[in-house]
Every structure is written in structure tokens, then in C-alpha cells.
Amino acid sequence: MVSMQTFFTALADRTRRRILNLIRDQELCVCFLTEVLDVSQPKISRHLAYLRNAEIVAARRDGKWMYYRITEPEDLYAAQILNDTLDWLASEERMQADYEKLNLIYSSPNIPVQIVRAPQPSVLRKADVLFQEREELHTFLL
Numbered sequence: 001m002v003s004m005q006t007f008f009t010a011l012a013d014r015t016r017r018r019i020l021n022l023i024r025d026q027e028l029c030v031c032f033l034t035e036v037l038d039v040s041q042p043k044i045s046r047h048l049a050y051l052r053n054a055e056i057v058a059a060r061r062d063g064k065w066m067y068y069r070i071t072e073p074e075d076l077y078a079a080q081i082l083n084d085t086l087d088w089l090a091s092e093e094r095m096q097a098d099y100e101k102l103n104l105i106y107s108s109p110n111i112p113v114q115i116v117r118a119p120q121p122s123v124l125r126k127a128d129v130l131f132q133e134r135e136e137l138h139t140f141l142l
Contacts, residue, residue, distance in 0.1 A: 002055045007078050010054035011085055015039065016047050020070065021089040022102055023057065027069040036102045056082060 010016055018037055022028060033044050048068055051057040058071040070086070072079045089095045 001074055002053070002078070006054045007056070007073070007081075010051055010056055011081075013047065013050075015043075016051055017085070017089055018095065018098055019044070019047055019051065019068075020056070020086060021095040021098060023068055023070055024086045024090065027060075027067045028102075030066050030068070032102060032105060033068075035105050036098055 011020075015037065019033055022033060022036060030041060030044055030048070033039075033048075034041050037044065048057060048059070051068075052059060055073055056070065057068050060067050060069075070082070073082060090099075
């Protein structure tokens with residue numbers, strides 16, 4: 001079980017709250033988080049590692065792609081606080097703007113990556129060409 005200090009420190013950071021807001025309803029690839037938040041992949045990965053350590057998110061690897069989703073903490077009080085925090089985040093204007101940006105990026109025909117499942121190898125080659133200028137999107141490892 002995670003300590004109270006770790007749990008609340010995880011929720012205290014604005015970038016981590018923005019990440020939680022984006023993955024509140026779905027599993028997301030790191031590439032979407034870097035694009036929406038306009039933060040480098042290593043920084044996003046460090047924040048995600050902290051959230052994993054606090055047992056707030058879980059990760060799954062599919063090839064070179066990492067997907068993250070919210071997990072409910074074992075502690076009932078922590079689970080209630082997380083659910084209340086997610087509801088609060090959903091009502092904030094800045095968080096709504098992030099979510100709208102995610103929907104725009106997801107629906108863009110220039111982004112060949114799907115939110116919930118990993119892209120096929122041919123799509124990966126297209127993604128490498130599209131994201132050549134954005135070096136942080138080439139590596140999706142922790």
C-alpha cells in the first residue's frame with residue numbers, strides 16, 4: 001500500500017493532474033500526452049513513473065508503445081479522493097481545454113495512432129515520418 005505522503009504528492013503537481021484528466025476515461029499512449037501537454041517525452045515519463053509509484057496509474061507495453069490508464073487505489077479513502085479529484089478536474093476550464101485538444105489531435109487524419117490499441121507496423125512507419133521533427137515522440141519508453 002502506498003503512503004499518504006506519496007499519494008498526495010502525486011496529486012499535488014499540476015502536470016500530473018493534467019495527465020490524470022486526459023486518461024480519466026480511456027487508456028492513452030504517451031505520444032498523445034506529449035502532444036496535448038506540449039511537454040517532452042522524458043518529462044511526461046517521469047510524471048507517469050511518479051503516478052505509477054503512487055499506484056494511481058498502470059501501464060501496458062505494446063511493442064514500443066506505452067499505454068497508461070487510471071487504476072483505483074486499494075485504500076478506500078484514497079480511491080474516494082482520486083474519484084473526487086477526477087470529477088473536480090473535469091469541471092475546470094483549463095482541463096476541459098486539454099481534453100478538447102486531445103479530441104482534436106485524436107480526430108486529426110495526420111495522426112495515425114489510435115488511442116486504445118497499438119498501431120500496426122505500417123502505421124508506425126508513417127508515424128516515424130510524421131514525427132521526425134519531434135524527437136521526443138520517437139521514444140515511448142520509461
